[in-house]
Amino acid sequence: xxxxxxxxxxxxxxxLAARGAVVTGVLMHDHAKVFRGTDPAVVRRHxxxxxxxxxQAAAKQILFRFSGDSWLGxxxxxxxxxxxxxPGYIPQKHDHLALVMAGHTLVFTDPRxxxxxxxxxxPTAPTWWTDIAPALNSPAFTPEALAAxxxxxxxxxxxxxxxxxxxxxxxxxxxADEILWRAGLHPKRLAGSLSPAEVRTLRRxxxxxxRLALTTIAGKGDTxxxxxxxxxxxxxxxWHRWEKDGRCPKTHTPLAREDVGGRTTCWCPARQKLHP
DNA sequence: GTGCTTGTTGGCCA
DNA sequence: GTGGCCAACAAGCA
Numbered sequence: 614x615x616x617x618x619x620x621x622x623x624x625x626x627x628x629l630a631a632r633g634a635v636v637t638g639v640l641m642h643d644h645a646k647v648f649r650g651t652d653p654a655v656v657r658r659h660x661x662x663x664x665x666x667x668x669q670a671a672a673k674q675i676l677f678r679f680s681g682d683s684w685l686g687x688x689x690x691x692x693x694x695x696x697x698x699x700p701g702y703i704p705q706k707h708d709h710l711a712l713v714m715a716g717h718t719l720v721f722t723d724p725r726x727x728x729x730x731x732x733x734x735x736p737t738a739p740t741w742w743t744d745i746a747p748a749l750n751s752p753a754f755t756p757e758a759l760a761a762x763x764x765x766x767x768x769x770x771x772x773x774x775x776x777x778x779x780x781x782x783x784x785x786x787x788x789a790d791e792i793l794w795r796a797g798l799h800p801k802r803l804a805g806s807l808s809p810a811e812v813r814t815l816r817r818x819x820x821x822x823x824r825l826a827l828t829t830i831a832g833k834g835d836t837x838x839x840x841x842x843x844x845x846x847x848x849x850x851x852w853h854r855w856e857k858d859g860r861c862p863k864t865h866t867p868l869a870r871e872d873v874g875g876r877t878t879c880w881c882p883a884r885q886k887l888h889p
Numbered sequence: 890g891t892g893c894t895t896g897t898t899g900g901c902c903a
Numbered sequence: 904g905t906g907g908c909c910a911a912c913a914a915g916c917a
Binding site: 616619673688689690691692725727728729776778785786787788855876877 | 893894895896
């Protein structure tokens with residue numbers, strides 16, 4: 614599942630297993646909704662006999678580059694996963710795309726089909742990739758840019774604002790809650806109500822959580838944890854946010870859970886005050 | 890059966 | 904035109 618760090622985890626899983634390998638067969642569920650806007654026949658034609666050159670992850674998206682100017686984009690949606698199976702693997706009901714290679718079969722699976730596969734055949738990168746907002750840890754995520762964005766969304770709750778991909782690429786429901794929890798900001802605070810010091814805190818925690826999530830979930834260098842959440846410490850809100858009677862790892866007081874910005878939101882009332 | 894779920898989009902309304 | 908809210912999409916799980 615699919616926020617910033619999970620996209621990187623799955624990118625590495627395919628990349629470490631098969632970068633440099635040649636695709637000998639492409640198996641697709643041609644009519645699956647994940648191919649909306651993409652012609653499966655074109656994907657099949659260009660990827661067959663193409664070599665997997667390299668890959669990148671940005672926001673919640675993954676880009677795989679193949680020889681012959683082919684670009685394969687994957688958005689994992691709500692329930693998408695990338696797996697590595699044996700060469701003779703037979704795709705199952707929810708395995709919408711499988712790239713067969715000599716040593717492995719790379720599988721994209723997604724039961725709910727909120728995910729998406731995109732394809733581009735051209736020497737230059739596709740706009741659906743280049744248009745992704747600059748990363749939270751890039752120089753472009755300046756205090757001024759953040760303040761301006763909060764001002765423009767002044768009437769929206771912080772939680773809803775953090776989910777806006779145009780400024781917070783890769784932040785999803787649990788990362789947004791993790792950021793606000795660390796920053797000590799109530800998810801229902803209106804974006805326009807923050808003091809300059811609170812804006813600085815929010816920016817710091819956005820960058821901190823993004824960086825920490827990447828190394829914790831997707832590993833450093835060429836290492837990859839055995840499971841998605843294998844290395845997430847108990848000190849994160851992550852493990853407690855869905856628990857019945859969950860408690861804050863910092864204060865050990867009961868957590869609150871409520872719909873904010875249309876999503877189930879978890880916070881610690883003891884340290885995230887609506888009226889500070 | 891009910892009521893959730895790590896996401897995005899288009900339509901409606903102010 | 905802009906911003907905010909919400910239903911819809913689909914399948915599985917408790």
